[in-house]
Amino acid sequence: MVSKKEKKKDKAKTKLKKQKTKTAPGKHLPKGTNVTKTEFRVAKIVIPSQSSNINRSGPTTKKKLGLKEVLGKLSHFSLTVRTDGLEGLKELLTSACSASLINANLAFILSSLVPVTQDKERKLRRLAISLLPLVLSPVSPSLLSPLHSLLAAHLCCSLTHIDPRIQQDGLTMLDTLLDKAPSFIRSHYTTLLPNCLDQISAKKSGGSGKGPSVAANITESMTALQWRVLVLTRVDRMLDTVVQDKEETGKLSSTQASKSIVFSPGLFCPLASTTSPSWLPVSSLSNQVTSSNMQTNIKLVMPLLMETWVEARADDTNTRKGSTLTSEMGDLLLCLAGVMDRLTRLALDNSEGGNRDSVLKLIKQKFLVDIDQHFLSFLPYTSQGKSCDQANAILCCLSLAVREAVDDYMLEVVVRVTASKNIAPGTRLRLANQLLCRDELTVEQRDMVVLALVKVVEMDAGKKIAAVNLLREQAMKWPQTGVTRWVENLPSQLVNLEEGEKRVQVELLLDTCLELARSCNKILARTFLVRWSEILGSVASSDLETEGLIQKLNFIKYHCDVTDSQQEMVLA
Numbered sequence: 001m002v003s004k005k006e007k008k009k010d011k012a013k014t015k016l017k018k019q020k021t022k023t024a025p026g027k028h029l030p031k032g033t034n035v036t037k038t039e040f041r042v043a044k045i046v047i048p049s050q051s052s053n054i055n056r057s058g059p060t061t062k063k064k065l066g067l068k069e070v071l072g073k074l075s076h077f078s079l080t081v082r083t084d085g086l087e088g089l090k091e092l093l094t095s096a097c098s099a100s101l102i103n104a105n106l107a108f109i110l111s112s113l114v115p116v117t118q119d120k121e122r123k124l125r126r127l128a129i130s131l132l133p134l135v136l137s138p139v140s141p142s143l144l145s146p147l148h149s150l151l152a153a154h155l156c157c158s159l160t161h162i163d164p165r166i167q168q169d170g171l172t173m174l175d176t177l178l179d180k181a182p183s184f185i186r187s188h189y190t191t192l193l194p195n196c197l198d199q200i201s202a203k204k205s206g207g208s209g210k211g212p213s214v215a216a217n218i219t220e221s222m223t224a225l226q227w228r229v230l231v232l233t234r235v236d237r238m239l240d241t242v243v244q245d246k247e248e249t250g251k252l253s254s255t256q257a258s259k260s261i262v263f264s265p266g267l268f269c270p271l272a273s274t275t276s277p278s279w280l281p282v283s284s285l286s287n288q289v290t291s292s293n294m295q296t297n298i299k300l301v302m303p304l305l306m307e308t309w310v311e312a313r314a315d316d317t318n319t320r321k322g323s324t325l326t327s328e329m330g331d332l333l334l335c336l337a338g339v340m341d342r343l344t345r346l347a348l349d350n351s352e353g354g355n356r357d358s359v360l361k362l363i364k365q366k367f368l369v370d371i372d373q374h375f376l377s378f379l380p381y382t383s384q385g386k387s388c389d390q391a392n393a394i395l396c397c398l399s400l401a402v403r404e405a406v407d408d409y410m411l412e413v414v415v416r417v418t419a420s421k422n423i424a425p426g427t428r429l430r431l432a433n434q435l436l437c438r439d440e441l442t443v444e445q446r447d448m449v450v451l452a453l454v455k456v457v458e459m460d461a462g463k464k465i466a467a468v469n470l471l472r473e474q475a476m477k478w479p480q481t482g483v484t485r486w487v488e489n490l491p492s493q494l495v496n497l498e499e500g501e502k503r504v505q506v507e508l509l510l511d512t513c514l515e516l517a518r519s520c521n522k523i524l525a526r527t528f529l530v531r532w533s534e535i536l537g538s539v540a541s542s543d544l545e546t547e548g549l550i551q552k553l554n555f556i557k558y559h560c561d562v563t564d565s566q567q568e569m570v571l572a
Contacts, residue, residue, distance in 0.1 A: 059095050061088045067105060071112040079121060086127045099138040109135055110147055114154045117173055118166055125169045136180035152188045159195040167199050171234055178237050185241050190293050196235055200228045201304055228308050232335050239342035294347035295362055301343055302367045305336050309374055323378045330383035337394040363402050379413050389422035393431055400434040415445045419452045425460035428452055429467055447482030454486055465508055472512050476519045484523050491527045495534045497542055510552045517559035522567060525560040
């Protein structure tokens with residue numbers, strides 16, 4: 001009898017026979033079907049940055065990677081590889097020979113590093129921005145100038161990015177460039193300014209003619225007002241950088257024009273300067289800043305400033321308390337006033353003739369009413385901090401710059417603000433310069449401004465030359481006012497020369513005394529002749545080159561003798 005196990009085996013064999021395909025008659029299977037092939041192909045595998053033939057003569061990281069390998073990782077798709085590349089670059093930038101490495105590969109480094117500032121990962125953006133100061137610190141402006149367009153393109157993309165977090169990191173990148181590359185800011189501020197303001201502005205539709213309005217950009221970490229303050233602070237710093245550069249340029253040209261020399265026979269004195277600039281950027285071949293650009297910026301900025309201030313003071317309904325601000329509001333007022341003032345100064349400085357008149361006309365027609373209503377009508381502001389005093393001074397400068405006539409009340413406010421304590425010397429000097437040229441000042445008001453100028457001379461060496469020149473003009477035009485006390489003190493300053501006194505400061509005193517002596521100033525002549533021997537001994541015993549100084553002293557004494565003899569003849 002057949003077992004069950006054998007029956008299963010027979011059924012399995014039957015199935016295999018049925019499934020086997022039969023070959024048609026006259027056809028045969030191809031040869032080699034059941035032959036094992038032993039040949040194989042060989043391909044060369046190339047692994048980047050792993051070749052032993054790489055020249056590693058330059059600095060390397062702990063992982064034995066050079067600059068080229070590290071920068072190559074910054075464009076990798078992997079987050080880990082990009083992070084490792086940034087950390088390796090930081091290691092190279094903090095090494096002992098980083099300065100030579102950066103100067104030799106600046107374009108390569110910036111073109112690889114700057115795009116990472118717009119990465120979608122916050123960690124990478126922050127790390128890339130933190131490396132920018134290390135790159136820009138040892139670089140000269142002439143070496144960085146060809147790469148300005150690269151920096152401007154990526155910075156503008158960050159400031160106008162669709163992601164608000166990247167926009168905020170763009171402001172941090174702007175801070176770095178303000179500190180480490182002011183030449184870049186000065187040459188591209190007209191391009192950066194609209195991109196900054198796009199973060200807080202919402203363009204109005206429908207031709208209302210009032211310009212953009214503020215946008216309600218609210219994030220999880222800050223309110224819309226806080227964001228606007230952050231943006232406007234950067235705008236204020238940008239404009240301040242440009243204004244300071246223009247002031248330094250004007251100061252340098254005036255210093256070169258008034259250079260004093262000691263005469264000697266056969267001395268060569270060229271009529272034109274023979275020194276040439278060390279480098280000439282391509283951007284200097286064209287005028288980038290025009291009055292039309294500045295007028296466009298004014299139309300863009302002013303409405304945003306007005307609406308920001310109105311919204312910030314929305315809770316202040318009591319008109320009597322309109323001039324009293326909190327410390328936070330005082331800081332905001334200082335920021336807004338600084339932006340308005342510096343933007344107006346740049347617009348007026350870059351315009352000449354009819355263009356200057358058009359800028360003033362634009363401000364008066366469109367914005368002066370709002371400025372008066374929201375800012376100037378509450379002067380002077382007070383707060384617990386010191387920012388309100390500086391804001392008051394800046395608003396007074398703005399008022400005097402855009403107004404041809406000032407009423408008596410406003411003039412008294414400006415004079416008292418000029419004499420207040422917590423004001424920057426440069427702002428005090430500007431106010432005094434604008435006030436002293438007005439004939440409607442009373443004697444008391446003029447004396448208050450003169451005393452404010454004397455404080456600038458005593459406390460700020462950087463503004464001393466300009467303040468002394470203003471005081472000298474006042475002594476020549478108004479000799480009977482409070483400026484006489486300052487004139488009487490000039491010989492005492494020559495007697496009490498301190499050790500290490502700079503020659504520039506001594507020459508400034510002598511030039512001032514010489515101009516006043518030529519104008520037959522009786523007060524100077526009397527005090528100078530009384531202390532002549534002390535003055536001569538003090539200058540002769542100083543550690544300066546005294547040949548030219550003593551010659552100038554003799555000129556002053558000659559004019560003082562002439563004035564004194566004329567006075568004796570009148571009395572006789």
